[in-house]
Amino acid sequence: MARILKHKIPAASEFTLPLHEGSKLLKLDVVNEKAYIWALEDESKPQRGVKFRMVMTGEEINLEPYMxxxxxxxxxxxxxxxxxxxxxxxxxxxxxxI
Known part of the structure; x- marks a missing residue:
């Protein structure tokens, strides 16, 4: 059975979040000056580390095409x-x- 779970986005340019296989990202938003991602996840499936990258406005970046x-x-x-x-x-x- 699936549930919507909330994951806090850390203050880091690159990070990994544990999401269940087959999860679907639903929303990115801010609550009380903290950023979160909500995902629809089936907790019966195994978790996998999913990599994220955060950049600030004006920052020079070189992103791989798969990002x-x-x-x-x-x-x-x-x-x-x-x-x-x-x-x-x-x-x-x-x-x-999202």
């Missing part, structure tokens, strides 16, 4: 704007966009 844009979030009244990408090089049908 797919997920969304943008704003913190601290606009003083921090993060753009989140997910690594799609490992096949896992979670990248349908």
């Amino acid at each position: 797919m844009y997920i969304g943008t979030f704003i913190l601290f009244n606009g003083s921090f704007v993060g753009h989140l990408f997910v690594d799609t090089s490992v096949p896992m049908p979670i990248y349908e966009g």
Whole structure:
């Protein structure tokens, strides 16, 4: 049975989140000045580390072609704007966009 689970986005340019195989990313948003991703996940399936990359507005980046844009979030009244990408090089049908 699937549930919608919330995952906190750490303050790091690259990080891995444990998502269940076949999870679907639903939403990227901010709650109380912290960024989160919500995903529809079947907890009976094994977890796999999914890699993410966060970049700030104006930052020079060199993204691999398999990095797919997920969304943008704003913190601290606009003083921090993060753009989140997910690594799609490992096949896992979670990248349908938010």
